[in-house]
Amino acid sequence: MELLYASSVGVLVSCGVFLILRSRTFPVVLGLTMFSYAVNLFLFSSGRLSLNQAAVLGTSTEYADPLPQALVLTAIVIGFAMTAFVVILAIRGRTDLGNDHVDGQVPDTKNHNNDNNNKVKV
């Protein structure tokens, strides 16, 4: 079970990071969202995995750890706020710059378009 959980987190991280490294804004947003799933799951697991345990007092003697849950709950909401902000930033960027490349300009146009300050080598 633990192995399965950990590898799920690992797959989410890998996919998230790969998408974050893409060159267009939309995949990056998707990657960030995926990455935040992974982070939330990871944080949540610091309370250890507890199947079928009580979450509310008075119903059992064994409880799941409430602290990571409280932390992750706010993290989910804030994660949403950040995703929203990045998405709107991407839209604004596309409108103002005319493309949706993460660097604000498509590499082909960069070389003859700019002085050496903006030389992009990756």
Next chain:
Amino acid sequence: MTLLWIPLLSLLGSIISSMTGKLTRNQSTGLTLLMPITALLMTISLAPAVFSGEVIRSTFSWIPLLGIDIAFRLDGLALLFVFMILVIGILVIFYARYYLSSNDSMPKLYAYLMLFMTAMLGIVMSNNVIQLWFFWELTSISSFLLISYWWHKAEARNGAIMALTITGGGGLALLAGLLLLGNIVGSYNLDIILASRDIIQAHDWYEVTLILILLGAFTKSAQFPFHFWLPHAMAAPTPVSAYLHSATMVKAGVFLLARFYPALAGTDIWFIIVSLTGLATLLFGAYVALFKHDLKGLLAYSTISHLGLITLLFGLDTKLAAVAAIFHIINHATFKASLFMATGIIDHETGTRDMRKINGMWKFMPYTATLAMVAAAAMAGVPLLNGFLSKEMFFAETLHQQLLGSMSWLIPVLATIAGAFAVAYSARFIHDVFFNGDPIDLPKQPSEAPRYMRLPIEILVVLCLVVGIVPNFVIDDILKSASFAVLGGYVPEFEVSLWHGFNLPLLMSAIAVSGGLLMYTQRHYLFQFHASLPSLNGKKLFDNSISALTKWCQVKIHTIENGSLQRYLVLMFVVVLFFAGWPLFEMNQLSGQKPLTPVDVHNAMGAALLMIGAISTVIWYRTRVISLLMLSVVGLMVSIAFTRFSAPDLALTQLTVEVVTVILLMLALFFLPQNSPKESSSMRVLRDLGISAGLGIVIASICYALITRPLESISDFFLANAKTGGGGTNVVNVILVDFRGFDTLGEICVLGIAALGIYKLLINLPLYIPATDSEGRPWAKERYPVLLASISQSLLPLALLVSFYIFLRGHNMPGGGFIAGLVTAVAFILQYIAHGSNWIAERLTINYRKIIASGIAIALLTGVGSWFFGRPFMTTWFEYFDIPFIGEIELASALVFDIGVYITVVGSTLMILASLGKLTANEPANAPSKEVNI
């Protein structure tokens, strides 16, 4: 207490004078002078005690835990400097009243001057070396402001920057040195440091500490090879030069030598470094001064030379040399300040400072000429003037040292040569300016300066004469007590007097005077010789090295920071990979002692779906809609995972957030290209795959290592106190609104700020709206399906009821403000989708910004409310009430807090989605297509 008042009054003067812009010049000057004059009277009242050997201290505790105090101390040395700073400061302020033209801002100059005075007073009176350093840096900054007073002139700006760079850099070295010193002694208190000579000099760090502190002193006193900033600082108004470069700023460096003399001097390394630096500066300054055509340039190099002389005296290994150094500090301050002021008058009256043009001034301004000539004679070391006495002492001391072994005779010889140069450039100052024919095309017709502009010079020149003729009468007390402080309690027997009989120093003086005069008369040969020398330009060197440094930094920055987000991310991920992965290799065993839980079919299927969803998102990432759909699968599986692992609150939150996020991304997709082009090379894809796989493996391993180890949680506290202390059985909610309520308050603020940021980003956004979808089909005419519209309308009250229920039960059962807020938001968003924002706007006028603000305000006020009951911020109150027909219910202040959370979440979410959604509503049916080619 009086001690604190001296710098405080001067600081007060800075503030007062900065506010005198509306007053007349005389009023402004009078008000400004009031403070330093009061401070001077206070100092005079303290002087007798200091002369009798007492050290006055006053300490105010600041951070007692770290042993940091605001500490002041007034001993003989400090007293001497306080006198100099205040007296010359007062004269300079008075002088500047007549010097400044009506275009120059007087309050500005006065405010800077007084700030500078505060800093200087702080340096000389500090009893804590860190505090001393603070004031030291303050002099660098305020002198920067003073030198760049005429900021519209490029030379003033450049001079100021150069002075700040050199003295500021020296200041950093000084800080390092003082920190080392404090570490060696174990205290930053000056009293203790000065008494720890043996500990300091026996320590391994002594040499490093000494060199660092000397670097600070040498840069400030413009010692060779750091001298070149001083001539460029002459771009300042002349009153500033008279103050900074005679009595104060440059003297701060030699003050530092004197201050730490008891603790640091006495070793061979001190004598070698200090004396040789001083000697080099003395000779170099005296030589260059002769060839300067600019009056102030001559004085600048002469100042450098005299500072070298003082430094050399501190570096000679006799006690009397230190006494001579202090004596020369006083003398140099008086004659150099008066010379600068006289130069100011000449500049003021003729409009130039070029000595090749200014000749024969005797005819135009005999009075100023007499004053300047007396001061210049003091600079040359002519008998009956103060400069003669200290120079005589200097010559005598050069004969008593044994620094260079059998070559020690070199020092008196070189000193005499430097003395001859001093006589030569003083002679040039007198002869070239006041005699030597007639002036050559001056910009202005010169005349005598205003009466009161000469007053400060008269006072200083009278001082030069009085000290020179009856030294014992005026200078004895202060010189003895200052020497007492510098020499650490022992003062050798000495007598300052005009006549010591025929001896070697007198002969050296005679040689210097006659040699100097001869040199001046034969100066044409010297000028020719000097012109044939290759010019060593310190400024050019400085400029070149600064621009080289800047260029180097730019290249380095562009290599790392080239504007490509992808590159930054790759660098960051690689660093994370390294630092997170490294410890894993040092761990013995990945899995812990906790027994593993068996896998059941449901969980396995869930995990498989999650991974498939994630991988599909990546595979189809170029077809954006599909990849978004796949991402939503992942989100759903995550919320199911929360359900499985006993976290119903999280599952509810994740589910609602998921809905909102997917709607948002769908909306966003409307404004963004539908597909991502294929851009990355195969190598790039391979590299990214490697990095992401590596990170995935590392995080998975850490996660596995974490969850297979037994848990020691602090949650028992929350479990035990949730019901009794917070009044709720849903511990997660009690943590959110009660135990960690302050965090939650911060989090809803972040949410609100993000929403406001989005609102701002979308204002005036000239959005391009595609006329067709990505496959070229026109949009459906029926934008709002009837079925959806009618169902959603009837769903609204139901959804609101559900959210209300979820909210109310939140304290005891899964639910609460966050989740209820999201549910409400989703219900409203459904209306937007079904009817369009215009339809909503007709029926509901909501200002979401006000909603967010009121939500945060409610949460904040609930927290503040507990103050009225004498409790700390955010203390919860709850009580059970038995209400007829309804039964027992609980009312808690946390509920009000949760309302705040609820309102903020609703407001923020709707603001984000509605502001974006509204843009689609403006779509003109056949918008001019301006598809951007990508």
